[in-house]
Amino acid sequence: MAGKTLYDKLWNAHLVTEREDGSALIYIDRQIIHEVTSPQAFEGLRLAGRQPWRTSASVATIDHNVPTTPFKSAAEIKDETSRIQVQTLQENTKEFGITEFGIGDVRQGIVHVMAPEQGAVVPGMTVVCGDSHTSTNGALACLAHGIGTSEVEHVLATQTLVAKKMKNMRVSVEGDLGPGVTAKDVVLHIIGVIGTAGGTGYALEFAGSAIRSLSMEGRMTVCNMSIEAGARAGMVAVDDVTIDYVKGRPFAPKGADWDKAVEYWRGLVSDNDAVFDEDITIDAADIRPQVSWGTSPEMVISVDANLPDPDAETDDVKRSGMQRAYEYMGLTPGMPVTDIKVDRVFIGSCTNSRIEDLRAAAEVAKGRRKADSVKQVLVVPGSGLVKQQAEKEGLDKIFVEAGFEWREPGCSMCLAMNPDRLEPGEHCASTSNRNFEGRQGNGGRTHLVSPAMAAAAAVAGHFVDIRELEQA
Amino acid sequence: MEKFVRLDGLVAPLDRANVDTDQIIPKQFLKSIKRTGFGPNLFDEWRYLDEGFPGQDNSQRPLNDDFVLNLPRYQGASILLTRRNFGCGSSREHAPWALMDFGFRAIIAPSFADIFYNNCFKNGLLPIVLSEDNVEALFKAVVGKEGFRITIDLENQQVIPEEGEPLAFEIDEFRKHCLLNGLDEIGLTMNEADTIRAYEQRRAEQEPWIFQ
Structure with missing residues (x-):
């Protein structure tokens, strides 16, 4: 039997049930919430009289329409509609008991910067957010992808998603990156090669020596733009860079749990004999600064x-x-x-x-x-x-x-x-x-x-x- | 969710590839906390000559007469015919909400972006994938004859143009079932609550840190 890809392993570990019609329920470990794509989901819960399945699975912050000039309270946001969304998130997270890093909290920030920074995303998780750049979190060997607001509500209510398994694609970037060539240039080059719909229907795994040479932040930049290549999810296998990044972060496992976690996470790599539906290799030497x-x-x-x-x-x-x-x-x-x-x-x-x-x-x-x-x-x-x-x-x-x-x-x-x-x-x-x-x-x-x-x-x-x- | 069984409708052709969600509903309209009311701002930057913002009286705005949805012959269209990779970009469900609110119930294209495709089904909007050749032929037919209509038969998975052969399309069984019956997906999943709890117990033994 052929080996498993990283995506296969993540999928299998989160499979709650498979239905006869080929659809499946997958379990969601972490949901990240922001002010723009969540109000209608919380409203849906209220209308149906439902409660969140597991409040500790969610973490919220404000990012999409906050001003970038200093402000101390929602009342200082001049744009009325923006202010209402920020306030609505405050009210919703309070009502349903969800942690929010709000105004004035040093942890507040862009969802996909905040979550890994806090250790709210660790390897092996399924991570969703009503934002297509959720793929960023795949840099930590997670199955992370964007969802719509109806699905935000579905995850809040059931901690699961109805899903269908994607196909596997590996993009290997081999060799040394030249001077002035960054993670951003790597991913822009990849998109130029495979096209903006090239990854549609696939989970992408970024691999190869040039990807492994990137820092965790660089890997996040690459996974972030998976969606611009058409793929909902992008990911990078676990290595020392991953483990070192997660260690000591506020939400990361501690003590005996840490050791157990590391042991498990080490297996979050594609097997040597894993078969990908598409396998693309790019020579790092071909990548120049992109515009x-x-x-x-x-x-x-x-x-x-x-x-x-x-x-x-x-x-x-x-x-x-x-x-x-x-x-x-x-x-x-x-x-x-x-x-x-x-x-x-x-x-x-x-x-x-x-x-x-x-x-x-x-x-x-x-x-x-x-x-x-x-x-x-x-x-x-x-x-x-x-x-x-x-x-x-x-x-x-x-x-x-x-x-x-x-x-x-x-x-x-x-x-x-x-x-x-x-x-x-x-x-x-x-x-x-x-x-x-x-x-x-x-x-x-x-x-x-x-x-x-x-x-x-x-x-x-x-x-x-x-x-x-x-x-x- | 509204049921979708059979639709007979006028077709509007949007001859562009890679139509992204920023085009379908520009970001300034995402500030609403409702699911409705996005229709007047569908394709806002293409439909109007001025810049749109929330709360405007859209009926007073200057229209771009060249934009296809503003042409008299396509008024009342409920089927959108378009090109490859429709709905790429952000995960905003406001895109299908805006298309529905405008009056579309089905979209035909050679391919769709994944998240958009998924979001459509949550709202009773049917995205149909046909081959590039079939889409090209439909474009010719729709542009060539004013009032060109298509019937969509979901039960039998067929697109039936008013002239020409019926075209078969693929759809997941589960999604078809939900659309045909207008089912609430959350309610269906809640029926499996015990299975979800059993799964959580297993996981908590292997990866306790997930549940802390």
């Missing part, structure tokens, strides 16, 4: 390349998508990426707002200044604890001296639900995960890049090859 040029994450190229020619695309649907993207982005085929000027820069989001991301951006910003042509550079830490750590290291001062703005934690301009947003036509170098039309503000034009590349664009006023900047 997205269009309106889909698969429209991405190396910073030293010229924008692609739609006429060379043989697929009709893809070609018309490219043409539409050029029109929206106001760019011309054939132009060098480094000729694209940026109006604003955003460093943050569940993809790239952890301490290592901020360090990478600060390294570029140090001793340099934002270009005059750049209107705004926002640096938004992923959580209160990330902010605290950055300030301890003096990163905030480096940013401020460079003319960047140092903000409070939240999702911010990744999706522009709060006041941080682009004006129509503006180009933004952004460390976030989606370059969809209007994502960062109506008419805004997003270019996805790594934190170092974003900081470099802020300094130069246009995209620059970070490898050349480093030589300077």
Whole structure:
């Protein structure tokens, strides 16, 4: 019998029951809750007179539409609808007895930054949240994926999900990453190779020596964007990096439980003879710093390349998508990426707002200044604890001296639900995960890049090859 | 959930691939704490010429006359015909809520993003996967004839265009059963509460830290 993949093992361990029709009930260990996709779920519970199955399985925080300027209470949130959602989460978590890291709590932050940081996610768990970037948590060898609000309610009420097993795909990145190439460039490159729907229907496992060489935060960046490759879940097998990361975190097992947990977690790797439905290998040496040029994450190229020619695309649907993207982005085929000027820069989001991301951006910003042509550079830490750590290291001062703005934690301009947003036509170098039309503000034009590349664009006023900047 | 058995409806063609959930319902409308009322803001950035925000009187806003759903011939459509990877992006269930609130009950495309596909079934909205060739043929038929209608027979898993051969589609048995009967999935799962409790006991012995 063939061996099992990591995903097979996680699935089997959480299978409550299989039904005759092929659907299954899987058990959910952890649910992360935020203010935008939960109000209708709690309302559903109330209407049906149901109670949460196990309140300790859930942990909540506010992130999507909190302001990134300081505020001390919900009453200070100017936008009325945002304020109502923040207050509604406070009321719901109180009514149902769920832990919330709310306003003023140093643990408050972006759901997928907060949860691993607290040890609320540990290897071997099933993790869900009403947010598609829940895949981030798969970096800890979890089965973690986004769900809709009806499913948030289903998990609250039953601690299970009705699911169907996905197929297995492994993406191995082998070899050494070149200078200036980060986890973000790795995942953008992968999306460029397999396409934005390439992972649809699959659970992705990221493997290979280049992935293993990444820190836990780097692995989170890669797993985060599984969904941009079409896959709901992405994951990385357990190794020492995983165990070292989890040890000592507030929610992590302690004492004898810790030893037992580590022993179990060590088995959370794909067997050598496991069979994947799709198995893709990428040479790390092929990956250069990436910049997205269009309106889909698969429209991405190396910073030293010229924008692609739609006429060379043989697929009709893809070609018309490219043409539409050029029109929206106001760019011309054939132009060098480094000729694209940026109006604003955003460093943050569940993809790239952890301490290592901020360090990478600060390294570029140090001793340099934002270009005059750049209107705004926002640096938004992923959580209160990330902010605290950055300030301890003096990163905030480096940013401020460079003319960047140092903000409070939240999702911010990744999706522009709060006041941080682009004006129509503006180009933004952004460390976030989606370059969809209007994502960062109506008419805004997003270019996805790594934190170092974003900081470099802020300094130069246009995209620059970070490898050349480093030589300077 | 509303039942879905059979639908005879006018078809609107949205000739774009990779339509993402930010397009289906832009983020500023996610601030509602309700499940209804999203219809007027479906495809907001494409439908209107100005920028939309919650609480507006949408009837006073300038329409983009070129956008397909604004064309007189597609008013009242209940079936959306579109291209591959429809619904990619975020997990927001506001996307199917907005499509339903607008009046759509079924979507036909060559492929859907996973989370969106799943969310549709929780709301009685039927996503149907047909081959690229069949979708292309339907686009030609719909664009070619004003008032073109399709019948969807869920029981027999068939898309029946008013002209041409019926097209078979696949659907999970469980999802079909829930749609045909308008079943509440939580209620069904609660019937298995004892099985869930037994599972928890087993797990708690092996991985006690999960339950602390």
